Amino acid sequence: xxxxxxxxxxxxxxxxGAGRRGTLRRVPAIVxxxxxxxxxxxVGMVFWPALNSFYISLTKWNGLGAAKPVGFGNYRNLFxxxxxxxxxxxxxxxxxxxxxxxxxxxxxxxxxxxRPRRGVxxxxxxxxxxxxxxxxxxxxxxxxxxxxxxxxxxxxxxxGLGSWEHQWLADPTTALYAVLVAAVWRQVGYVMVLxxxxxxxxxxxxxxxxxxxxAGAWQRxxxxxxxxxxxxxxxxxxxxxxDSLRTFDIVWAMTQGGPYHTSELLSTYMFQQGFTxxxxxxxxxxxxxxxxxxxxxxxxxxVRTTKDEVEA
Amino acid sequence: MTATIAPRxxxxxxxxxxxxxxxxxxxxxxxxxxxxxxxxxxLPMIFVIVLAFRSFDDIAAFGTAAWPHSFAWTGFRTALxxxxxxxxLWISVQVTVPAVIVTLFLASMAAYALSRFxxxxxxxxxxxMLAGNLLPPQILLIPVxxxxxxxxxYDTLVGLVAIHVGFGLGFYTFVLHGFMRSIPGExxxxxxxxxxxxxxxxxxxxxxLCRPSLAALAALATTWIFNxxxxxxxxxxxxxxxxxxxxxxxxxxGYVSNWNVVAAASLIAAVPTAxxxxxxxxxxxxxxxxxxxx
Numbered sequence: 001x002x003x004x005x006x007x008x009x010x011x012x013x014x015x016x017g018a019g020r021r022g023t024l025r026r027v028p029a030i031v032x033x034x035x036x037x038x039x040x041x042x043v044g045m046v047f048w049p050a051l052n053s054f055y056i057s058l059t060k061w062n063g064l065g066a067a068k069p070v071g072f073g074n075y076r077n078l079f080x081x082x083x084x085x086x087x088x089x090x091x092x093x094x095x096x097x098x099x100x101x102x103x104x105x106x107x108x109x110x111x112x113x114x115r116p117r118r119g120v121x122x123x124x125x126x127x128x129x130x131x132x133x134x135x136x137x138x139x140x141x142x143x144x145x146x147x148x149x150x151x152x153x154x155x156x157x158x159x160g161l162g163s164w165e166h167q168w169l170a171d172p173t174t175a176l177y178a179v180l181v182a183a184v185w186r187q188v189g190y191v192m193v194l195x196x197x198x199x200x201x202x203x204x205x206x207x208x209x210x211x212x213x214x215a216g217a218w219q220r221x222x223x224x225x226x227x228x229x230x231x232x233x234x235x236x237x238x239x240x241x242x243d244s245l246r247t248f249d250i251v252w253a254m255t256q257g258g259p260y261h262t263s264e265l266l267s268t269y270m271f272q273q274g275f276t277x278x279x280x281x282x283x284x285x286x287x288x289x290x291x292x293x294x295x296x297x298x299x300x301x302x303v304r305t306t307k308d309e310v311e312a
Numbered sequence: 313m314t315a316t317i318a319p320r321x322x323x324x325x326x327x328x329x330x331x332x333x334x335x336x337x338x339x340x341x342x343x344x345x346x347x348x349x350x351x352x353x354x355l356p357m358i359f360v361i362v363l364a365f366r367s368f369d370d371i372a373a374f375g376t377a378a379w380p381h382s383f384a385w386t387g388f389r390t391a392l393x394x395x396x397x398x399x400x401l402w403i404s405v406q407v408t409v410p411a412v413i414v415t416l417f418l419a420s421m422a423a424y425a426l427s428r429f430x431x432x433x434x435x436x437x438x439x440x441m442l443a444g445n446l447l448p449p450q451i452l453l454i455p456v457x458x459x460x461x462x463x464x465x466y467d468t469l470v471g472l473v474a475i476h477v478g479f480g481l482g483f484y485t486f487v488l489h490g491f492m493r494s495i496p497g498e499x500x501x502x503x504x505x506x507x508x509x510x511x512x513x514x515x516x517x518x519x520x521l522c523r524p525s526l527a528a529l530a531a532l533a534t535t536w537i538f539n540x541x542x543x544x545x546x547x548x549x550x551x552x553x554x555x556x557x558x559x560x561x562x563x564x565x566g567y568v569s570n571w572n573v574v575a576a577a578s579l580i581a582a583v584p585t586a587x588x589x590x591x592x593x594x595x596x597x598x599x600x601x602x603x604x605x606x
Binding site: 026027028030031032034035037038039041042044045046047048049050052053056063109112113117118119122123125126127128129130132133134135136137140141142143144145147149150151153154155185189193194197242245246248249252253266267270271274275280283284286287288290291294298301302305306 | 339342343345346349350352353354355356357359360363375376377418419421422424425426428429430431435437439441442443444445446447448449450451452453454455456458459474475477478479481482485486509510511514535538539540541542545546557558560561564571574575577578581582585586588589593596597601
């Protein structure tokens, strides 16, 4: 480039970004290869398929023969499809319940287990151990608890709440929440780890100073610690919403969306339409809706991480 | 520190002697709250373990939640034998190991190129790659099934490895990029003056220095890929080729009332990731934090 023709300019050019700290250099061919191979894999396995989904969503297709273009027909049908609307509503409940409960639980536990004390390590490990189980394993763990003669009903019977005993997963009114509890059980540990790291990076002298000035525990948390957690909050918020839109495994393992689609989420409904009924066009339209809903939060996350990159 | 506390404590002499007693009481309250709370996490796991070691007759007679009246390996034997969990575990290993190695290898190459060279638009490339990892998998499922089919790798483990590699790349590239950028330029500059080419610098200097973050990412990637369900049931059709998580759900359909078998099978599926977690606990937690906290 210009550097080869006018070597005298080199120091000036490298001064503005091209050679920060002298590490970034003119790009040799092999380095292009280093970048292009992974990029080609990602384009081929991620971006190209994603674009395909947009196209398929505008067609009617069962996978055999040619896809028939139907314009926005699939999207129009979505909004008169009660199962889709139910799944959308369930997804909102899921995002709020899953996000809210795991953030509250994870934050409370992080605050409680922040300072080193006897037993803290043990408590922390117990709470974040489920995080390493797959969502399917978590689902089965909880299916066992929810059995009619399982631990939960037995416990309720033992403490005199026998009238609350329930077919938790078979009852349309409780199935979604029963699955939600299992998912939160697994997620709390993850959120706790994120907040523990956030708390570690807060300034302890501020907290001490507030204590000196007679601030109570709640005041110190609300006005001293909480504002310092803003960065973590954004990440936790974006991650939880993206996660709740992706949620599939645990519902698939526990109820498959039943009974009567009462625990159906967008992802499980999409999977059924696509892989059970082979309505590929319609399923792709649901996938595009999931993408559109996730987009805002993906951008939030990217903006946040970019800011970190700049500050770092 | 003590210097600043002293004058205050002098102004309020009451609080000083009261503190030890108050602290002891607070410790007591702390454990009184935390023990039941952590039991909420531990007890369901213990319950599943106990259930897995009970016999079918015992569970049929006394119910799943009763105290155990038996100790039997039949649950595990059935799960590993007829339930095919043994085979599924081996398949998961065959998918996870190559997927983790190839992803980290490709990601480290991309991260090296993006972090050490003046590639035009490198920031944008990095962000687009990361964005690919954040996409909801649902938008990829149908086309991925189609594309693997047209490449002739549908219903093969190669196809499954390929999608794991493609989908994970963005995140690992992003994390490794952050780390490689923090390696001082003097190190690579010195090697370059000594005549090392970009490949040698990558292999001899950058990669060895990245070992801690590679370990953290490997621990994380292993659990993610091992735990995967949705890609497995999208790409694999033949039941005999299903990895562990998908096989577990199949087994559960076949052994509906054999809770000891279901419990044993879910433990078999949970143990490998739990082992990775305990072996690499420190790496694992730091792996979770990269890119998300800071």
